[in-house]
Amino acid sequence: MKGDTFRRKAVNIGIKFCDIVIPLILAFGVGAIFSLICGCNPFTLYGYIIKRSFLSVGGILNTLGYATPIIITGMATSLSLKAKVFNMGVEGQVFVGAFAAALAGYMITGLPTFLHVTLCLLTAAAAGALYAAIPGVLKARLNVNEVVTTIMLNSIATIVTGFLTQSYLGTGDAYAHTENILQTARLVKLDSKYRCTTAVFIALIIWAFVFFLMKKTKFGYDINCIGKQVEFSDAVGMRVSRKIIWIFVIGGSFGGIAGATEIMGVNYNFVNTFSANPGIGWDGFFACILAGSEPIGVLLYAIVFGALRYGALAAQTGLGVPLDLINIVKSTLVLFMALKLFANHRSAFQDLLTRARKKNKAALTAEGEDVL
Amino acid sequence: MDTIIETRNLTKKFGDFTANRNISLEIEEGEIRAIIGENGAGKSTLMNMLYGILQPTSGQLLYRGREVSMKSPKDAIELGIGMVHQHFKLSPSLTVYENIVLGAETVHSHSAFGKKVPGFLIDTKKEKEEIQALIDRFDFNLNIMDKVSDISVGAKQRVEILKMLYRDVDLLILDEPTAVLIPQEVDDLIERLIALKKSGKTIIIITHKLNEVKMCADNISVIRAGELIGTVPNDSTTTNESLAEMMVGRQVLLRVNKSDKAAGEKVRFAVKNLTAVDSDNKKILNNISFEIHENEVVGVAGVEGNGQTELMLALSGLMEVREGRVEMEGENICGLWPDELRRKGIGFIPEDRYQQGLCLDEKISNNIIAGYHELSPYCNKGIMNYRAVRENSRKLVKEYDVRLSADLDPTVGCLSGGNAQKVIIAREFSRDPRVLLVSQPTRGVDIGAIEFIHNQILAMRDRGTAIMVISSDLSEVAGLADRIIVMYHGEITGCFKADEVNFSELGLYMSGVKHMSDQEIQQGKGGGRE
Numbered sequence: 001m002k003g004d005t006f007r008r009k010a011v012n013i014g015i016k017f018c019d020i021v022i023p024l025i026l027a028f029g030v031g032a033i034f035s036l037i038c039g040c041n042p043f044t045l046y047g048y049i050i051k052r053s054f055l056s057v058g059g060i061l062n063t064l065g066y067a068t069p070i071i072i073t074g075m076a077t078s079l080s081l082k083a084k085v086f087n088m089g090v091e092g093q094v095f096v097g098a099f100a101a102a103l104a105g106y107m108i109t110g111l112p113t114f115l116h117v118t119l120c121l122l123t124a125a126a127a128g129a130l131y132a133a134i135p136g137v138l139k140a141r142l143n144v145n146e147v148v149t150t151i152m153l154n155s156i157a158t159i160v161t162g163f164l165t166q167s168y169l170g171t172g173d174a175y176a177h178t179e180n181i182l183q184t185a186r187l188v189k190l191d192s193k194y195r196c197t198t199a200v201f202i203a204l205i206i207w208a209f210v211f212f213l214m215k216k217t218k219f220g221y222d223i224n225c226i227g228k229q230v231e232f233s234d235a236v237g238m239r240v241s242r243k244i245i246w247i248f249v250i251g252g253s254f255g256g257i258a259g260a261t262e263i264m265g266v267n268y269n270f271v272n273t274f275s276a277n278p279g280i281g282w283d284g285f286f287a288c289i290l291a292g293s294e295p296i297g298v299l300l301y302a303i304v305f306g307a308l309r310y311g312a313l314a315a316q317t318g319l320g321v322p323l324d325l326i327n328i329v330k331s332t333l334v335l336f337m338a339l340k341l342f343a344n345h346r347s348a349f350q351d352l353l354t355r356a357r358k359k360n361k362a363a364l365t366a367e368g369e370d371v372l
Numbered sequence: 373m374d375t376i377i378e379t380r381n382l383t384k385k386f387g388d389f390t391a392n393r394n395i396s397l398e399i400e401e402g403e404i405r406a407i408i409g410e411n412g413a414g415k416s417t418l419m420n421m422l423y424g425i426l427q428p429t430s431g432q433l434l435y436r437g438r439e440v441s442m443k444s445p446k447d448a449i450e451l452g453i454g455m456v457h458q459h460f461k462l463s464p465s466l467t468v469y470e471n472i473v474l475g476a477e478t479v480h481s482h483s484a485f486g487k488k489v490p491g492f493l494i495d496t497k498k499e500k501e502e503i504q505a506l507i508d509r510f511d512f513n514l515n516i517m518d519k520v521s522d523i524s525v526g527a528k529q530r531v532e533i534l535k536m537l538y539r540d541v542d543l544l545i546l547d548e549p550t551a552v553l554i555p556q557e558v559d560d561l562i563e564r565l566i567a568l569k570k571s572g573k574t575i576i577i578i579t580h581k582l583n584e585v586k587m588c589a590d591n592i593s594v595i596r597a598g599e600l601i602g603t604v605p606n607d608s609t610t611t612n613e614s615l616a617e618m619m620v621g622r623q624v625l626l627r628v629n630k631s632d633k634a635a636g637e638k639v640r641f642a643v644k645n646l647t648a649v650d651s652d653n654k655k656i657l658n659n660i661s662f663e664i665h666e667n668e669v670v671g672v673a674g675v676e677g678n679g680q681t682e683l684m685l686a687l688s689g690l691m692e693v694r695e696g697r698v699e700m701e702g703e704n705i706c707g708l709w710p711d712e713l714r715r716k717g718i719g720f721i722p723e724d725r726y727q728q729g730l731c732l733d734e735k736i737s738n739n740i741i742a743g744y745h746e747l748s749p750y751c752n753k754g755i756m757n758y759r760a761v762r763e764n765s766r767k768l769v770k771e772y773d774v775r776l777s778a779d780l781d782p783t784v785g786c787l788s789g790g791n792a793q794k795v796i797i798a799r800e801f802s803r804d805p806r807v808l809l810v811s812q813p814t815r816g817v818d819i820g821a822i823e824f825i826h827n828q829i830l831a832m833r834d835r836g837t838a839i840m841v842i843s844s845d846l847s848e849v850a851g852l853a854d855r856i857i858v859m860y861h862g863e864i865t866g867c868f869k870a871d872e873v874n875f876s877e878l879g880l881y882m883s884g885v886k887h888m889s890d891q892e893i894q895q896g897k898g899g900g901r902e
Contacts, residue, residue, distance in 0.1 A: 218751045225742065228733045234690060235720070235728035236743035237711025 023336030031329035040321050048319055049311030049326070058194050059310070065195025065266070067306025069094070069258040069275075071203040073284025074291075074298040075210040076254035080247050081293045082214060083223040084230075087248060089135060089150025090255040091281025092157035093128040095272075097256025098263045099161040100127035102270035103169075105181025105263065116184040121202070121260055128256020129249045131157065136248025140241035146248075154281075162272035169270075178270040187265035195310075197265030206254055211295040223247060255281060277327070283309075286334050305330065375437070376401040376543055376574050377422065377453070382431035384417050391417040393598045394431070401542075404565060404575045406589035406606075408582070410619055410818035414598040415578045419545050422576075423455040424448040454536030455545040458552075460528050464521035468514055469503045472535050478502070506538060510567070524883075525675060526557035530564075544568070545576045550584055554675050555846065555879040562588045580619070580819070582612040594618040620819050629827070631834055635854050636666030640838035641807045646696035646706075648686055656682045658862045660696070661893075664807070664838040669829070671853025671870065672842040674882050679862035680842045681723055684811045687840075688720050689713050690728075700807060714743050719805030721796055723812045723842070725789070729796045732785035736774070737765035739784050740799050772798035773824060790821030797828055808832055811842040826852060846875055857893075860884040867893045 032042035053063045073090045080087035101124040108119065135149040166176040187197040214220040226233045226240055234240050258280060267274050275281070283305050291297025312326035375398050384392040391414045399405050409415045420426040421433070424442030432439055435451050442448050445455070462471050478499050480491040500516055507514050512530050520528060529549065536544055546565075550558045565575055565588055579585060585592055586606065592615065593603040601618050604610050641664040648657040657679050664670045674680055685691035687698060689710040698706040700716055708716070722728035730739050741750050741761055749760040765781065768774075774794045776782065784792055793813065800808065810829065814822040829852055833839055843849050849856055850870055858866040858881040866881035866888045880886040 216755055218746055218754050218756055221738070221745055221756055225731050225734060225738075229727070229731045231724075231727045232729070232731045232742070235688065235710060235722055237689075237709055237714055239709055239711065 019337075023333060023339070026336045027329050027333035030332045031325065034325055034328055035321065038321055038325060040319055045315060045319060045321055045325075048315055049308070052314040052318070053307035053311040058191070061191055061194035061196040062310045063303065063307045064200050065197065065306070066309040067303045068196070068200045068203045068265075069262055069280040070283045070287055070302040070305050071299060072206050072254050072258035072261070073281045074287040074302045075207055075284075075295065076251040076258070077285045077288040078291070078293040078295065078298050079210055079214070079223070079254075080251050081288055082227050083244070083247050084227040085139070085244055085247055086147045087132065087135070087150055087251050088147055088285065089132060089153050089281075090251065090258075090284055091275070091279040092150070092154035093132050093252045093255025094259035094262075094275055094279065094281045095154075095157040095161050096131040096259070097124035097128040098259030098274060099164070099270050100124045100256065101185075101260035101263045102178045102181060105185035105268075106179045108185075109182065111184055113184045116182065117187065117264065120181075120185050120264055121257055124256040124260030125253035126256070128259070129253040132248040132252020132255065133245065136245040136252075139248075140244040158272060161270070165270055165272055175271065180268045181264065185264060186268065187261065189265070195266060197261070199261035199265045202257065202261060206257070207295065207299055210254075214295065219243075219246075258284070277323075283330075286330065289334060290337050374401045375399065376435070378434040378437075379418075379422075380432040380434065382418070382421060382428050382433065384414075384421060384426060385429045391598050392421070392428075395595075395600045397593060397600060397603070399543075399574060399576065401574050402569060402572060403590040404569050404577065404588050406585040406592045407576060407578045407595060408580055408585060408592060408615065408619060409595035410580065410820075413595045413619070415595055416547060417598075418595065419455065419547060419576070419578055422448070423453060423545060449536075449539050449541060452540070452542040453545065454539060454541030454543070456529070456532040456536060456547065456549065458548040460532055462520050462528060462531060464519070466520060467516065468518050468520060468523070468531055469500055469516035471520055471531055472503055472538050473499050474535075476539060503534070503538065506534060510534075510537065510564070510571070512564075524557075525552050526554075526560060529553070529557075529561065533564075533568075542572075543574045543576070545578070547578050548580075549577060550579065550581060552676060552844070554882045555875045556883070558584065582615050585615070586610075586612065596621055616819060622820075630830055630851070633667060633834055635668035636836070638666045639663045640666050640701060641840070642697075642699040643687070644697045644699065646683075646686060646698065647694045648682060648691060649694050656862050657686060657693075660862075660864055662857055662864065662867070664840055666838055667833050667836045668855065669833050669839045669841055669853045671849035671856040672840065672859060673846055673849045673856050673878060674844075674859035676844045678859045678882075680811070680844075680859055682862070683859070684723055684809065684842060687809050688722065711743065711746070714803075717803075717806035719800035719803060719808045721793075721800055721808070721810040721813055725792060725796065725816075730784045730792055733783055735765075735781045735783055736769065736776075736787075736795055737762045737781050739795055740765045740768055742799065744799070744803060768798040768802055771802075772828075774798065788818070789816040790818045790825075793817050793825060794821065797825060801828060801832060804835075805832075805837060808837050808839045810839060812844065813841065814843075814845070814848060846878065850875075858882055860887075864893055 028042075028046065035042040035045050051059075053059045073094060076090050076093075077087065101120045104120045104123040105116075108116065111119065131153065135144075135146050135153060138144040138149055139146040162176070165178055169178045170176045171179055187199050190196045190198070190200075214223070222233065222238045222243055225236075226238060226243060230240055259275070262274055262280065263270055284302070287298050287301035287305055290301045308326050308330060312323050315321045315326070316323050377399050379395055379397045382392055382395045383390065395418060407415050407418070417426060421428050424445045424447050427441070427443070433441065435453070440451060442451070448455070463474065466474070478495045480493050480495045481488045482491050483489075503516050506512075507516065512534060514523075514527060514530055514534070520531065523531075533544070549561060553561060562584065565577070569575060577585075577589065589606045591603055591605055592610065594601040594615065596619060642662070644661050646657055646660040647655060650656045660683060662670060672680055672683070682691060686693050689708055689712070693706055696706065697704050700718065705713060705716060710720075714720075726732055731742065738761065741764060745751055745756070745761075749757055750764065751757065762781065769776065772794050774787070774791050784795060787795065808829075813825050813829065817825065826848075829839060829841065841849060841852050850873060853870045856868045856870050856873055856878070857864050858868075858878060860882060861884060865884065866878075866886065868878070881888070
């Protein structure tokens with residue numbers, strides 16, 4: 001019996017491992033084909049990306065700089081996906097938060113740095129939370145499908161912030177942007193040459209907070225149950241509709257903070273292209289999907305995505321490879337992961353395994369007879 | 373007599389699990405054979421192989437002496453084997469005759485070039501005639517033009533049987549045919565089965581209700597844990613006790629031992645004029661009123677679908693109520709959230725174990741505190757103490773006899789029906805509730821666990837808890853309850869003292885034929901002695 005459970009556990013771990021590694025190989029394989037089409041040796045390309053994004057202090061700082069908002073949006077998404085609530089609206093919450101932070105950054109004057117930074121972050125969080133509360137309330141009270149509402153609200157957020165910037169808040173420059181935020185509202189770069197700012201600590205605090213929330217609190221216990229079985233959760237008194245609103249509000253406030261860190265640490269003003277192709281909200285969503293909503297996985301994938309973002313930029317200038325090539329790798333990775341080839345067909349694989357084992361056994365006994 | 377169907381060493385495996393092992397069974401033409409066994413013993417697997425739904429892993433299947441292999445129910449029907457499933461497979465919006473011919477329609481035939489060619493228009497006239505003739509021949513008492521949604525459960529079952537007779541089967545398999553019937557319908561069904569046997573059909577009936585087996589079967593085969601334990605003739609030497617022992621493998625108490633401690637005087641839980649409506653504004657609960665005293669069990673009898681589910685939902689705080697009050701010790705608790713109800717000391721055993729009672733993909737330890745997980749020591753200011761949760765689980769698993777294999781804290785989805793129910797019982801009973809609302813406590817639960825669950829409920833009663841038990845199993849209601857109320861179409865139609873009740877009288881109230889006046893219901897002693 002003991003041996004059996006052990007074997008089952010080993011098989012489970014093996015299947016999980018295969019489901020992570022094989023999609024990676026396939027996705028980078030597809031990337032390799034396109035790399036060849038672009039006339040670049042894929043090994044050179046991937047080697048270059050790894051070298052530039054991980055093998056120097058500057059590279060790591062840039063990678064972390066790109067990963068910072070993705071960690072935050074990834075955790076915002078993972079909280080909602082754990083409860084099987086599909087908040088696809090983090091991107092919109094990022095926009096609203098960024099916009100709010102940009103305004104608070106130059107409109108409020110005369111505050112010392114620490115207070116101003118805190119105030120900007122809180123404003124962004126509140127804006128994101130309020131914006132996320134809309135689909136939350138609609139879902140919880142009227143059972144409106146959250147996928148539809150959140151995606152529509154994404155478009156509304158990008159268009160409205162863009163419109164406001166262009167029409168009312170522009171500075172008269174060729175491209176529409178808000179005024180630069182004050183020095184007191186800026187997050188400090190760890191090294192002025194590289195992208196990473198103190199926001200990375202905010203990201204890690206949020207990461208740890210969500211980790212703790214999911215693993216150690218009653219709230220985490222509840223959202224875990226809600227994600228696994230809504231009817232059950234209602235029946236044992238978890239007040240699911242309220243929890244759903246909370247999940248949206250918490251996720252939305254994180255989305256807002258993610259947007260704010262980009263404005264306060266990197267851009268210093270709001271341009272409505274600051275989170276393009278794909279947005280940081282979407283990268284967080286992908287990281288979360290790939291990690292199956294598990295915090296540690298989200299952190300790792302967010303860093304990988306950060307590295308790919310920076311590496312792709314570096315490869316564009318260094319090797320002349322188009323940026324989109326790396327986006328292809330990222331998208332195909334999500335696609336192959338979604339297949340969950342091994343987990344979904346585990347019985348077939350187990351059959352194969354047992355058959356192989358039987359054959360081995362048969363071969364062994366046959367040999368044994370020969371000896372006798 | 374010839375053997376109509378025979379299995380030789382039939383084995384069915386699902387992965388590593390063997391559902392049927394080396395079953396060799398011979399069924400004679402023209403007999404009624406009962407196949408009995410606990411839930412999960414492998415009866416349904418065996419029947420599904422006889423009907424072509426499942427294919428055996430190894431072993432042979434012989435029909436009239438010839439080896440056959442069936443790929444689907446279609447092959448089985450062609451051979452002459454028909455099956456009526458426990459959950460009817462009928463289309464409610466079609467008429468009786470349309471349901472019967474569905475998939476085997478008669479089409480007009482035309483003459484062309486001196487040959488008969490089938491057309492594509494359905495010959496409804498001919499179909500109706502054929503089916504009317506069939507109904508007359510077997511005296512099935514159905515109107516072919518009735519919509520299936522409008523007819524009773526018993527009639528639906530007759531439609532299912534006719535469906536098979538129309539396809540001209542010789543062997544009829546019935547899976548738990550009496551599970552949804554009221555007592556009168558059960559008698560009716562049994563008479564029909566005997567009549568069918570006389571007309572030359574062979575019948576296999578799967579069940580775990582021993583009384584019915586005794587009433588109609590010629591021979592009885594017992595299956596336990598996937599193996600055929602034996603086949604005995606149905607005669608005076610075969611008693612319910614001996615059959616139960618064969619099924620379970622040990623001696624079983626078939627009667628509930630209720631202490632004669634009388635129900636208390638104090639009303640602990642009262643439902644007053646409860647009315648609820650569905651989305652079409654139709655009343656699903658109509659002016660329901662009853663009281664439960666201290667150490668009293670009130671049983672709710674009725675054919676399924678007469679408002680029992682809704683009553684449970686309303687009392688659990690999961691459904692909105694249009695009018696009325698629910699009082700616990702005088703305080704109105706109607707409209708509270710489920711967690712507030714729990715804090716007031718009400719325990720729930722919901723009807724749908726796997727939807728509302730348990731979270732299947734969650735570990736036992738987490739399931740066994742659900743609903744009480746905000747209490748110390750499991751939770752302190754919002755922070756969970758999972759060590760306390762695991763310790764609690766270890767203790768309760770032992771105390772409530774939840775049987776586990778090697779894994780000490782598996783997900784609940786791995787447990788059998790009985791053990792899963794024990795997890796719920798452990799969760800609710802260990803909190804020592806003042807009121808206990810129970811629905812279908814032993815559905816899909818094996819005999820051994822039924823005994824345990826009944827004793828637990830009665831032990832709670834003796835400790836003073838006010839208990840409501842909803843069950844579609846009449847003998848369960850009668851065995852546990854001190855008082856029985858009957859529900860029909862969302863109303864209470866009768867109220868009886870459990871020790872004075874007789875089942876056929878109950879049946880009249882369950883089918884709406886009789887209806888007590890409000891006063892009689894209040895007094896709670898309808899005529900059971902007539």
